[in-house]
Amino acid sequence: MSTEPRPRVLVVDDEQQILRALRVILRDAGFEALPASTAEEALDIAATRRPDAAIVDLVLPDFDGVELSRRLREWSDMPLIVLSAVGEEDAKVRALAAGADDYVTKPFGPRELVARLQANLRRIAPEPEEAAIRVEGLEVDLARRTVRVDGQEVHLTPTEFDLLRLLIRNRGRLMTHRDLLLSVWGPGYGEDTQVLRAHIANLRRKIEPAGGRRYIRTDPGVGYRFAL
Amino acid sequence: MRASRPSFLVGIAVSAVLVAAATAAIYPLKSLAPVVSLSVVYLPAVLLVSAYWGVVLGLATSLLSAAAFNFFHLPPVGRFTISDSRNWVALAAFTMVALAVSTIAELARSRALEANRRRVEADLAAAVARDLLGGSETESALAAAARRVAEALGIGPVSIELGAVEADRRRRALELSAADGAQVATLLVPRRLPADTEQRLLAHVVPALGALVAIALRRDALQAEAVETAALRRSDDVKTALLRAVSHDLRTPVTAIVAAGHALGSDSLTAGERAELSTAVVEEGEQLAALVDKLLDLSRLQAGRAEPRRDWVSLEDVVHAARDGLSESGSGVRLTIEPDVPPVRADAAHLERAFANLLENAVRYSGGRPVSVQVRRSGSRVVVRVVDQGPGIGVAERDRIFEPFYRGRATGPETGTGSGLGLAIAKGFVEANGGTISVESLPGQGSSFVVSLPIELPVEQQAEAEPALPT
Numbered sequence: 001m002s003t004e005p006r007p008r009v010l011v012v013d014d015e016q017q018i019l020r021a022l023r024v025i026l027r028d029a030g031f032e033a034l035p036a037s038t039a040e041e042a043l044d045i046a047a048t049r050r051p052d053a054a055i056v057d058l059v060l061p062d063f064d065g066v067e068l069s070r071r072l073r074e075w076s077d078m079p080l081i082v083l084s085a086v087g088e089e090d091a092k093v094r095a096l097a098a099g100a101d102d103y104v105t106k107p108f109g110p111r112e113l114v115a116r117l118q119a120n121l122r123r124i125a126p127e128p129e130e131a132a133i134r135v136e137g138l139e140v141d142l143a144r145r146t147v148r149v150d151g152q153e154v155h156l157t158p159t160e161f162d163l164l165r166l167l168i169r170n171r172g173r174l175m176t177h178r179d180l181l182l183s184v185w186g187p188g189y190g191e192d193t194q195v196l197r198a199h200i201a202n203l204r205r206k207i208e209p210a211g212g213r214r215y216i217r218t219d220p221g222v223g224y225r226f227a228l
Numbered sequence: 229m230r231a232s233r234p235s236f237l238v239g240i241a242v243s244a245v246l247v248a249a250a251t252a253a254i255y256p257l258k259s260l261a262p263v264v265s266l267s268v269v270y271l272p273a274v275l276l277v278s279a280y281w282g283v284v285l286g287l288a289t290s291l292l293s294a295a296a297f298n299f300f301h302l303p304p305v306g307r308f309t310i311s312d313s314r315n316w317v318a319l320a321a322f323t324m325v326a327l328a329v330s331t332i333a334e335l336a337r338s339r340a341l342e343a344n345r346r347r348v349e350a351d352l353a354a355a356v357a358r359d360l361l362g363g364s365e366t367e368s369a370l371a372a373a374a375r376r377v378a379e380a381l382g383i384g385p386v387s388i389e390l391g392a393v394e395a396d397r398r399r400r401a402l403e404l405s406a407a408d409g410a411q412v413a414t415l416l417v418p419r420r421l422p423a424d425t426e427q428r429l430l431a432h433v434v435p436a437l438g439a440l441v442a443i444a445l446r447r448d449a450l451q452a453e454a455v456e457t458a459a460l461r462r463s464d465d466v467k468t469a470l471l472r473a474v475s476h477d478l479r480t481p482v483t484a485i486v487a488a489g490h491a492l493g494s495d496s497l498t499a500g501e502r503a504e505l506s507t508a509v510v511e512e513g514e515q516l517a518a519l520v521d522k523l524l525d526l527s528r529l530q531a532g533r534a535e536p537r538r539d540w541v542s543l544e545d546v547v548h549a550a551r552d553g554l555s556e557s558g559s560g561v562r563l564t565i566e567p568d569v570p571p572v573r574a575d576a577a578h579l580e581r582a583f584a585n586l587l588e589n590a591v592r593y594s595g596g597r598p599v600s601v602q603v604r605r606s607g608s609r610v611v612v613r614v615v616d617q618g619p620g621i622g623v624a625e626r627d628r629i630f631e632p633f634y635r636g637r638a639t640g641p642e643t644g645t646g647s648g649l650g651l652a653i654a655k656g657f658v659e660a661n662g663g664t665i666s667v668e669s670l671p672g673q674g675s676s677f678v679v680s681l682p683i684e685l686p687v688e689q690q691a692e693a694e695p696a697l698p699t
Contacts, residue, residue, distance in 0.1 A: 218545040220576030
């Protein structure tokens with residue numbers, strides 16, 4: 001029996017039915033849900049009960065999810081996932097810019113939500129460095145800096161390898177263009193999306209068999225994600 | 229036709245010549261008739277000169293004729309005195325007749341002139357009426373009408389402008405008004421006009437033009453109203469179709485969800501039943517969500533509020549994302565993307581929804597057979613073909629399938645279970661992003677939906693490409 005307390009997830013949505021459903025979903029996935037129906041309530045709970053992550057709906061009665069993300073980000077590093085609707089790309093992008101880490105589109109499937117939550121929690125969980133990562137047919141040896149696709153070794157340039165490493169270590173999580181550019185290229189390169197796009201295209205050509213499975217998913221206008 | 233007289237000097241010369249000729253002609257006639265009756269020989273000359281040179285020269289000719297007759301023919305010949313007092317009467321009578329003749333001739337001449345002018349004005353009015361009311365919009369016909377006026381009146385450049393326009397240095401502004409006096413347009417004419425032309429202009433041409441322009445403008449307004457009414461009627465039709473479709477397609481899943489919800493509250497559920505019911509709630513709910521998204525897309529497109537947020541988009545990404553969005557049915561979709569396809573400038577989310585709708589349509593109608601998607605570059609465009617092996621689309625339906633809520637009359641077991649919105653949405657998003665969409669299909673041979681998007685070269689490449697652009 002594990003004595004570890006369940007990770008607490010702040011869930012903010014003004015629709016009671018959704019909160020109720022999320023409580024069950026999160027409980028089944030090993031989390032404890034801390035529900036809030038308004039942004040103010042959410043800020044209170046965040047300050048007093050110190051959740052490990054937050055799931056925030058973008059539409060709230062007092063002030064919107066974007067503003068809430070910004071305020072939470074002021075003092076907390078916790079993973080923030082926003083619930084966005086199809087056609088509200090604008091709000092989603094603003095939330096990500098304000099400090100949210102990832103998003104899930106409504107209506108969401110519980111598996112997708114939980115997977116994104118876990119992927120984003122790995123970011124801050126102190127984890128032993130993995131020496132090698134294997135995902136389906138792709139093997140990445142981080143120590144030796146080699147990559148194999150279906151057993152065949154593939155040669156990547158240093159930049160391509162760094163890019164792949166960053167994506168695969170954060171697999172399941174959204175990596176914004178900025179995140180990728182600043183990490184792989186450095187400060188000052190945050191706006192060079194064309195360069196990023198070109199390298200992603202080259203990387204894909206090398207590791208993704210033509211017409212077959214895709215490891216790297218594009219989130220249009222926002223960033224990339226290594227698919228689980 | 230210029231209504232001007234031949235030169236005055238020529239008139240004087242002709243008058244002199246004719247009087248001389250008449251005088252000479254009388255000599256041989258003196259043996260046939262008493263001399264006093266021969267004064268009539270001068271009358272044709274007077275008539276001719278009056279008819280062509282007007283009353284002034286006509287009168288002058290009359291007096292010249294009387295003097296010549298007196299001098300050359302009335303005794304005593306060679307002197308202006310008259311011996312016989314009866315001849316005074318004859319001379320006076322002749323002079324009065326000559327004066328009357330010249331006046332009458334002048335009157336006839338000016339009446340003929342006036343009649344001709346009236347005819348010209350009537351022709352002008354008819355021609356201008358044809359121009360203005362002939363069918364094209366009033367504003368574009370004004371130039372032609374102005375030219376006619378200038379030609380008919382024989383004056384310099386004329387223009388007609390709608391509304392009230394100020395005169396300028398070179399031109400006068402004359403008001404053209406409707407029957408109720410409201411100014412509808414302005415006639416701009418050269419400042420220097422012959423007095424009689426100006427008078428005709430103001431008395432006849434300006435009122436006629438004013439009336440015609442007013443009628444033409446009213447005709448334009450009525451036409452615009454008719455077009456708007458037709459559009460409103462069409463929009464009403466769409467709204468009616470929307471209401472009909474919405475009520476059925478929304479109520480069905482809602483009913484299923486509510487029913488399942490009630491059933492889930494039962495005490496007697498087996499685990500299997502519970503699983504089925506909860507699955508039903510999820511699936512019907514997802515269908516409902518998909519329909520709502522489509523309705524929102526469509527209403528945004530129709531209201532013109534789907535502004536694309538343009539960025540560089542890789543069609544490979546978009547097509548893959550669209551296929552991924554199809555869940556399990558996506559496995560029947562084969563993608564062939566040529567390597568030289570450049571990115572396009574468009575809204576990625578729009579294109580993804582457009583292709584998702586096209587793929588959903590293709591999969592639905594392909595009856596289990598694979599759907600293929602081909603992406604290639606063709607000149608300055610990127611062309612995406614979505615090919616299904618369904619029943620195909622007849623010629624009559626090919627235009628209608630892109631209408632909202634139109635569900636095709638499918639000719640096989642693959643009946644239209646969709647909302648009829650997918651193709652309308654795909655077309656809306658593709659066109660909002662500068663592309664075109666069309667379908668190639670024959671009944672029994674499947675369908676190929678073709679989306680063509682323009683390639684915009686990045687600035688640096690544009691500078692290189694321009695000199696080499698083919699015509």
